Amino acid sequence: AQSVTQPDIHITVSEGASLELRCNYSYGATPYLFWYVQSPGQGLQLLLKYFSGDTLVQGIKGFEAEFKRSQSSFNLRKPSVHWSDAAEYFCAVGERYSSASKIIFGSGTRLSIRP
């Protein structure tokens, strides 16, 4: 069964510093991969997604993620964080070529920004 692991529950970075949030998945083939962001009191918003092609995916708000098949990872990066990036970030995986239609969410990483 597919699963998603986000090993970092909470990360604090200084404003202007670079960011990397880790995501590892367990799946037998190439999955669909997603990163969502949830601001306080809001629903989840898609940052970016990987289906196929270029393994470096660009998303909204200056985020990018790289799919590494050999490491079963899909880490999220941003070169310089802003205070408005403080939020909860969720990695998710969906099954390719499967009749199942749900996607599996990780437990989330809460990002705090130090002024």
Add this chain to the structure above:
Amino acid sequence: DAGVIQSPRHEVTEMGQEVTLRCKPISGHDYLFWYRQTMMRGLELLIYFNNNVPIDDSGMPEDRFSAKMPNASFSTLKIQPSEPRDSAVYFCASSRRLAGGQDEQFFGPGTRLTVL
């Protein structure tokens, strides 16, 4: 498009009362998902529908929970009777299926339920 619409945004009720949460998915999306989010358990999938038919309700916690989708533009999640441990934020999401798999899910703003 207005996105996924949920109502009410906030609901406060007393234990034992019936609670009905409502969702309008994005037009053209044929999948609808209900999630529950709490600090302790994170984001949990409760049930999802395809073309108005429930496909997987294995996440529904108990018989007090029920969900319906009478047509492509409306779904309800009902809790009867409600209990304090049902207090959570309930999200509705919709998506469409692509040739190779599932597209992204679009989430509503959620309903914050408080059961006293």
